[in-house]
Amino acid sequence: MTSALDQSPFLRACRRDPLASPPIWLMRQAGRYLKEYRELRERVPFLEMCKDPDLVTEVTEHAARRLGVDAAIIFSDLLLPVEAFGQVLTYEAGDGPAVSPPIREAADIDRLREPDLEADLGYVFEGIRRTRRALPAGLPLIGFAGAPFTLASYMIEGGGSASYRHTKTLLYSDPGAWNALMGRIVRLIGGYLNAQIAAGAQAVQIFDSWVGCLSPDDYREFALPHVQSLVAAVRPGVPVIYFGTQTGSLLSQIGATGAGVVGVDWRVDLLEAWDAIGKGAIMGNLDPTALFAPRGELVRRARALLDRAGSRPGWIFNLGHGILPHTPVDNVLALVETVHAWQAPR
Amino acid sequence: MTSALDQSPFLRACRRDPLASPPIWLMRQAGRYLKEYRELRERVPFLEMCKDPDLVTEVTEHAARRLGVDAAIIFSDLLLPVEAFGQVLTYEAGDGPAVSPPIREAADIDRLREPDLEADLGYVFEGIRRTRRALPAGLPLIGFAGAPFTLASYMIEGGGSASYRHTKTLLYSDPGAWNALMGRIVRLIGGYLNAQIAAGAQAVQIFDSWVGCLSPDDYREFALPHVQSLVAAVRPGVPVIYFGTQTGSLLSQIGATGAGVVGVDWRVDLLEAWDAIGKGAIMGNLDPTALFAPRGELVRRARALLDRAGSRPGWIFNLGHGILPHTPVDNVLALVETVHAWQAPR
Numbered sequence: 001m002t003s004a005l006d007q008s009p010f011l012r013a014c015r016r017d018p019l020a021s022p023p024i025w026l027m028r029q030a031g032r033y034l035k036e037y038r039e040l041r042e043r044v045p046f047l048e049m050c051k052d053p054d055l056v057t058e059v060t061e062h063a064a065r066r067l068g069v070d071a072a073i074i075f076s077d078l079l080l081p082v083e084a085f086g087q088v089l090t091y092e093a094g095d096g097p098a099v100s101p102p103i104r105e106a107a108d109i110d111r112l113r114e115p116d117l118e119a120d121l122g123y124v125f126e127g128i129r130r131t132r133r134a135l136p137a138g139l140p141l142i143g144f145a146g147a148p149f150t151l152a153s154y155m156i157e158g159g160g161s162a163s164y165r166h167t168k169t170l171l172y173s174d175p176g177a178w179n180a181l182m183g184r185i186v187r188l189i190g191g192y193l194n195a196q197i198a199a200g201a202q203a204v205q206i207f208d209s210w211v212g213c214l215s216p217d218d219y220r221e222f223a224l225p226h227v228q229s230l231v232a233a234v235r236p237g238v239p240v241i242y243f244g245t246q247t248g249s250l251l252s253q254i255g256a257t258g259a260g261v262v263g264v265d266w267r268v269d270l271l272e273a274w275d276a277i278g279k280g281a282i283m284g285n286l287d288p289t290a291l292f293a294p295r296g297e298l299v300r301r302a303r304a305l306l307d308r309a310g311s312r313p314g315w316i317f318n319l320g321h322g323i324l325p326h327t328p329v330d331n332v333l334a335l336v337e338t339v340h341a342w343q344a345p346r
Numbered sequence: 347m348t349s350a351l352d353q354s355p356f357l358r359a360c361r362r363d364p365l366a367s368p369p370i371w372l373m374r375q376a377g378r379y380l381k382e383y384r385e386l387r388e389r390v391p392f393l394e395m396c397k398d399p400d401l402v403t404e405v406t407e408h409a410a411r412r413l414g415v416d417a418a419i420i421f422s423d424l425l426l427p428v429e430a431f432g433q434v435l436t437y438e439a440g441d442g443p444a445v446s447p448p449i450r451e452a453a454d455i456d457r458l459r460e461p462d463l464e465a466d467l468g469y470v471f472e473g474i475r476r477t478r479r480a481l482p483a484g485l486p487l488i489g490f491a492g493a494p495f496t497l498a499s500y501m502i503e504g505g506g507s508a509s510y511r512h513t514k515t516l517l518y519s520d521p522g523a524w525n526a527l528m529g530r531i532v533r534l535i536g537g538y539l540n541a542q543i544a545a546g547a548q549a550v551q552i553f554d555s556w557v558g559c560l561s562p563d564d565y566r567e568f569a570l571p572h573v574q575s576l577v578a579a580v581r582p583g584v585p586v587i588y589f590g591t592q593t594g595s596l597l598s599q600i601g602a603t604g605a606g607v608v609g610v611d612w613r614v615d616l617l618e619a620w621d622a623i624g625k626g627a628i629m630g631n632l633d634p635t636a637l638f639a640p641r642g643e644l645v646r647r648a649r650a651l652l653d654r655a656g657s658r659p660g661w662i663f664n665l666g667h668g669i670l671p672h673t674p675v676d677n678v679l680a681l682v683e684t685v686h687a688w689q690a691p692r
Contacts, residue, residue: 163670165635172639212592215612215633217650246558248594249614266561268595287561289511293518304563324509 004138005202010071011140014203014239014261014281016314022306023070024339025142026332027243027263028322030063030075033329037063046091050077056127060141061134066329067336071140071203074128074196078146078207081188082155084120086113102158104166106177115188117195124192125199132200140203143196147208147242148185148226155181164213171222182226190233197235204234205241206259209321212246219250224257231258241283245321251276266320270309281314288319291327291335298331302338311344350484351548356417357486360549360585360607360627362660368652369416370685371488372678373589373609374668376409376421379675383409392437396423402473406487407480412675413682417486417549420474420542424492424553427534428501430466432459448504450512452523461534463541470538471545478546486549489542493554493588494531494572501527510559517568528572536579543581550580551587552605555667558592565596570603577604587629591667597622612666616655627660634665637673637681644677648684657690 005011009023032038037059040049049055056075064072079089082099090098103109118125132141146154154160156167171178193204211223227242234240243263247254254262255278262280264273266287274282290301309315317339323332351357355369378384383405386395395401402421410418425435428445436444449455464471478487492500500506502513517524539550557569573588580586589609593600600608601624608626610619612633620628636647655661663685669678 163635165638165670165672168633168635169638172636172643212613216615218633246592246594246613248592249618267558267592269562272595287514287564289509289514290518292511292515297518324511326511 005140008070008138008140010316011202011239013314013316016281018313020344021340021342022310022315022317024317024336025064025069025071025073026067026319026323027073029067029069029073030059031323032325033323033327033332034063034066035329036066047077047089050075050080051123053123053127053130057130057134060127060131064135064139067332068340069336071142072131072135073142073144073205074124074131074201076124076127076144078144078151078209079154080121080124081115081145081151081185081192084113084115084117084188085155085184086111087155096160097154098159099154100158102166103152103156103181104170106174106180109177109181109184112184117188117191121192121195125195128196128199128201141201142203142205142241143193143199143201144205144207145189145192145196147206147211147223147244148182148189148230149211149214149223150208151185151189152178152181153210161210164210168218171218175222178222182222186226186229186233190230193230194233194235197238201238203239203241203261205243205263206230208242208244211244212248212250214250216249216253219253224253227257227259239281241316243283248273252278255279261316263318264320270305270315271312274309274312281316283316283318285318285320286335288321288324288327291319291323291331293331295331295334298335299338302335303342306339306342310342351486354416354484354486356662357548357585359660359662360587362627364659366690367686367688368656368661368663370663370682371410371415371417371419372413372665372669373419375413375415375419376405377669378671379669379673379678380409380412381675382412393423393435396421396426397469399469399473399476403476403480406473406477410481410485413678414686415682417488418477418481419488419490419551420470420477420547422470422473422490424490424497424555425500426467426470427461427491427497427531427538430459430461430463430534431501431530432457433501442506443500444505445500446504448512449498449502449527450516452520452526455523455527455530458530463534463537467538467541471541474542474545474547487547488549488551488587489539489545489547490551490553491535491538491542493552493557493569493590494528494535494576495557495560495569496554497531497535498524498527499556507556510556514564517564521568524568528568532572532575532579536576539576540579540581543584547584549585549587549607551589551609552576554588554590557590558594558596560596562595562599565599570599573603573605585627589629594619598624601625607662609664610666616651616661617658620655620658627662629662629664631664631666632681634667634670634673637665637669637677639677641677641680644681645684648681649688652685652688656688
């Protein structure tokens with residue numbers, strides 16, 4: 001790692017170095033709210049974009065430069081690894097993702113293909129290599145993957161879900177099959193994250209976006225051990241961000257995942273959440289809808305968060321979930337400027 | 347109130363009287379998972395059912411009798427009151443509700459009609475009168491309505507929402523308009539709940555199903571005061587249940603709503619939630635998907651909850667949200683039996 005990267009505000013915050021103001025990046029910062037992204041998407045289907053290393057580079061680098069944020073995150077999709085298991089992934093216009101055939105029982109898990117990281121997902125690593133070269137030398141690049149529970153939920157439900165009925169039915173009825181599936185996901189995703197690091201990512205984020213649908217007991221039994229295995233598999237010294245939504249009652253357990261940085265949504269008070277996690281760095285947690293507020297109100301909300309948490313080393317400013325479509329770009333720019341202009345009182 | 351009702355396990359639990367086992371009823375106990383309900387719905391559109399006092403009686407009474415639960419809840423729809431404001435409510439097959447025209451600014455609120463409780467919603471009260479007569483004398487009947495935030499979110503979004511973008515944009519940009527809307531909803535719903543009580547409901551539930559999308563600060567400023575006004579408007583002595591999902595970080599505030607019973611979802615530990623609320627009775631909180639588990643696992647989970655909370659006066663057993671479609675009826679029956687058979691250790 002070059003010294004410029006090592007001394008970047010983002011990586012310093014991951015290490016909990018004191019900083020004058022927190023670094024900021026935004027989940028889904030390369031997304032539909034950007035005109036340039038929409039124009040590209042009109043010409044190229046989503047999955048095709050994800051699999052084209054040059055387009056990945058263009059979209060990733062453009063968003064980071066346009067916003068002036070303190071980290072880039074590789075443009076990619078959480079669900080690409082399901083293809084490595086032999087499931088078919090499609091995005092129909094206007095719909096969410098569809099994964100087929102869905103896994104419903106042990107036999108379906110046995111039928112999953114053995115992934116071949118380089119053959120199946122090499123285009124992701126190539127995108128990271130090219131993006132790393134295209135980015136400013138001091139700007140960290142974040143790789144990412146879905147967490148075991150969240151990825152499994154898509155593989156089992158066959159797409160998004162409101163109730164996670166099939167996922168939970170499998171873990172209630174056949175914990176052995178559930179653990180077998182989680183083990184296979186952890187093996188694949190551990191290798192996937194390390195290959196992203198080898199290709200040029202300075203940190204990795206594990207998205208457990210939907211894990212907040214579990215009760216605290218079920219999280220402890222069916223999700224946490226697999227997150228721990230995955231975090232432990234990541235190359236030592238590389239910051240791991242573990243992010244979930246609706247995790248307010250899971251935070252003390254999340255403190256035990258081993259992740260050095262925890263991302264939280266806006267449903268929790270940032271400092272109370274930080275105390276509940278108990279250690280490490282934190283990322284969050286402005287409500288993404290705040291970007292739809294009038295400029296003055298947006299700035300007031302950002303400053304309130306900064307005044308509350310800005311003096312505490314180890315905070316990475318982010319939204320509590322991804323930027324929403326229709327978000328006004330000017331407000332995103334104003335947010336980044338507000339965070340960068342803030343100074344901890346002395 | 348007759349003495350049989352007054353001494354019913356449900357009303358005793360609301361008063362925190364010690365009981366050998368907790369009473370149980372289930373949110374959406376009259377719903378699509380019941381064959382008889384589906385057969386009726388094939389003949390009669392949903393809103394037509396809600397507006398036919400005889401069908402309301404039939405559906406409400408049938409579910410309570412079929413399950414052997416300790417309370418009936420009137421079959422109705424959260425969104426009926428929007429019609430009293432002059433908005434148009436429709437349910438298209440397969441879709442969720444649509445409310446039009448949606449409210450987006452102060453002028454839209456000014457254009458809302460002045461509700462006429464009896465003319466607009468009299469069919470609900472007639473349904474309650476007939477249902478009360480049809481139910482066993484000792485079985486309490488619960489009336490209900492949407493909470494101000496949740497009702498407003500439908501009126502503003504024009505239906506369900508994933509982000510509540512328009513709702514939050516209104517409260518960020520025009521708090522005066524927001525408060526005016528909440529004031530009008532509180533006036534309508536206060537009268538609506540009291541008329542349900544006058545018609546024969548022994549308790550009322552306020553569904554703030556979607557309030558968990560708010561940050562703790564926004565809940566404090568934009569939702570809590572209006573819940574407090576609404577609870578205060580309900581006829582004294584009648585138990586009020588305040589229910590929401592994803593409220594894990596809001597529970598200490600919810601303890602200040604004035605509601606005597608708080609309903610919580612499965613994302614929180616029941617006893618920790620109860621302590622955070624701080625007083626009163628609690629309702630919850632088995633994950634509705636537990637009803638898809640094999641019978642033994644379902645019973646094990648119900649008993650774990652009973653062993654944990656069953657000895658504490660003031661607990662009403664319920665799911666953490668409504669029964670899901672496709673839920674096996676036999677499992678629902680087994681759950682009710684498990685709860686009734688449980689005895690507090692002496």
